[in-house]
Amino acid sequence: MITRRTALTGLATLLLPIPAHGAPSEEFKIVSGGDSLSVSRYAAAGSERRPAVIALHGAHGVEIKPRAYERYADALTARGIDTYFLSYMAPADMVALTSTSHETREAYETKRFEGWADTVAATVTDVLGRPDSSGRIGLLGFSLGSYIAAEAAARDRRIAALAVLYGGMPHAMATKIKHLPPLIVLHGEADKNIPIEEGRQLVALGKLAGADAEFVPYPGRAHGFDFSDTDPMTRDAIDRVTKFFQARLAT
Template identity: 40%
Template structure:
């Protein structure tokens, strides 16, 4: 068993290893405007408690956008901040992009993503630059992507060496990048084995690529889970594993 797998197994056996997060009442969010090549991006910044330097994690939503599951995304961002890492929660859509990304025809949706993933990647690169420029940033950056956002996070991490850790919920490798990614940071992929939207094979391929490129990469499989486990025991376990993984690679001195 590799070091990452052993650590995550230990976390599940001994959850006390992960400090209790400062939940909603303790973590404040504030709006920040970030300049990007295409248009300014409005983000919510959930700052970790304290005044010392800390890493940042950028959360990337799924195809349905932030407003489909706002409570889930905000709760996750607060949990990240409570675990000692600043969390940026933003929408990478502009104008009518949400409607186009959610077209009824799957082929149309896939073509739209393929046509926009490079521009969205540049937007996320700009957010990374902004996060790193803040005086409170330690210099470590994590990406946390959900579904379409997981594919986008993989695209960004595969092109941007500044990314320190990558966590992907039910995502995979974007088609445009399957043959061009030559680097990935340490990776945690989380996937349900009953997912009919993004098959488990996509997560398996992503982890295989991470290992091929010489980085720690682990796949957490949720038996019987479909696409998007945002409630119940699976959601709690997934969040626990993700926070432990991010802390391991973004806050190594504090483990």
């Protein structure tokens, strides 16, 4: 639970300047399901082997607010963790998710979760095969991307840590879970897009599977609260996620 002291601390840190990261250090493609999909890599400094986090954007893509996503890359690379933003949507996905009703989109997503998780697995294989990889990798998901990250983490034991922002586990996958890595879920209590119970249920699934799992509710915060440029809880969320990965991905 976010306390008054936490909020005041967050307000103080928000007043500090947030440095601009600039362009990613590398752009490359992942081929999955016949589609060639873009990955942007933000590399941490140094020549030693490093852990990595693959980040999965929400349904509107990174382009809708790139700086909000880049703040996570800034924080993670500053702690020595390479960050990869996977643009997992194929052209057909973008059409389906922007031109249909809510019910139709949900049905489409349900059919696509397995394919999207396969794309994540292909990206994991690429990242772990790099000479600068320490062999430790985490997934970071936002909204729709968090459901994909959760399914991918449940299916792939190479994933060492999972962080979810305002999301959960695809319902079809929830009854099949035998494994989840350590995870943290952050969710606004005023979220009207994705019920907060989705996040709580993911944490419960993690605990049932024997994983360390933490749930962090944010009172009064709506969906995507951490994309705000002025809310002190933006810094709080980024710090929590970064510290979680630093602790779980250290070799």
